[in-house]
Amino acid sequence: MNDSLFEKAANAVLEGEMNKSKEIAQKSIDQGIDPLKMIEKGFSPGIAEAGRLFDRGELFLPQLMTCADAMKAATNILNQTLGNEPGNNEGVIKVILGSVEGDLHDIGKGIVASLLEANGIEVIDLGTDVPVDKFASKAQEFEVDVIGTSSLLTTTMKETEKLENYLKEKGLRNKFKTIVGGAPVTERWAKKIGADAYAENANEAVSKIFEITQ
Ligand code: B12
Known part of the structure; x- marks a missing residue:
């Protein structure tokens, strides 16, 4: 179940599908998947593959930027669910x-x-x-x-x-x-x-x- 959502996340980034990325990020939250795991096992492999294709000249900068936007849209959603609200951490490190x-x-x-x-x-x-x-x-x-x-x-x-x-x-x-x-x-x-x-x-x-x- 998670495996296929991870795969869908990677593909959404690789295809530069921002809306799909956001949908998958939200779906993973709804399903209670650990957000960090979702980033590491789902979205990151997608952007890493985009980077590899870019390196080999099979993907060009505008496409890489679209992939990055899809990745960023997903991480923006997931980052917010990682924990504490900013500003609650005074007095510590x-x-x-x-x-x-x-x-x-x-x-x-x-x-x-x-x-x-x-x-x-x-x-x-x-x-x-x-x-x-x-x-x-x-x-x-x-x-x-x-x-x-x-x-x-x-x-x-x-x-x-x-x-x-x-x-x-x-x-x-x-x-x-x-x-x-x-x-x-x-x-x-x-x-x-x-x-x-x-x-x-x-x-x-x-x-x-x-x-x-x-
Ligand atoms: C997305 C991306 C972009 C996006 C960036 C969008 C954005 N807002 O960040 C865009 C399209 C804008 C871009 C531009 C460029 N990019 Co780029 N990009 C990437 C790509 C594909 C993914 C990076 C990424 O987001 N990874 C996902 C995140 C989650 O991983 P991460 O960044 O590594 O972060 C993790 C750890 O490293 C660590 N970490 C990160 N920061 C910190 C900080 C601290 C303190 C700590 C402790 C840990 C830590 O924790 C993070 C979470 O686990 C990489 C390829 C790659 N595999 O890295 C190429 C890559 C880095 N880019 C590359 C290049 C060449 C460029 C450009 C020069 C292209 C160009 N011709 O213009 C420009 C440079 C722009 C600039 N001046 O910075 C090359 C670099 C080659 C090199 N050896 O130097 C790479 C490796 C692609 C490639 N294979 O050719 N890029």
Whole structure:
């Protein structure tokens, strides 16, 4: 039963069918399917396949954008059901999140933000294309515990190294923990640049943030 809904979700994204995507997202909620499972097993394989086809030149950018819109419409619905209302998490761990400068990908970051909030972590989302000085100034302004960066391109991944260096230069490195994520980012990269943590997905982001802020 779930398997076929997962498959339908993947196909709706791959075909760029926004309305179908929304319908399936709503249906999965009505059926009581765990929203994160629905994203990971249903919608994500669809966008991953779209990415593969794009990479092979079998899908063009306008089509990929339609797939992304269908994916985003579904995750927008499902993210809201992941848990807590934003704003209920004062006094606990504070995390600032953003996609690094030059990077407009934000679907994964949105899922991470929602799951952190669902786990009682306060999230300040700076959006996309965030330069390193903005990460630093907003982290100070909001007195956050953790700075989390999302990078989906091999070129923009280097911004995370720039951020580490920037924080060191400004004498701020010890004030905040850092966590990096996004498809091309790895544990090895995190170690190389001196980030405090790496997480492969939203669930791991939650546990790593609890770990580094203990
Ligand atoms: C959707 C998509 C787009 C959409 C983005 C829409 C949006 N609002 O986000 C659009 C169409 C706009 C787009 C544009 C481009 N894209 Co694009 N895109 C993708 C695609 C297919 C899926 C990304 C996605 O949403 N995945 C689903 C989510 C759920 O997964 P995720 O992002 O990985 O997030 C999870 C984890 O990584 C982690 N995570 C994410 N962020 C964070 C942050 C923290 C702190 C932590 C702890 C964890 C974490 O948790 C998330 C949940 O589990 C990928 C392919 C892929 N497989 O990644 C290509 C891909 C990333 N894009 C690519 C390219 C080349 C581009 C363009 C340059 C294309 C072009 N010629 O213009 C532009 C660049 C735009 C820019 N400046 O950023 C390449 C990158 C190649 C490379 N090695 O650098 C990829 C890999 C496709 C490919 N195979 O060629 N893209």
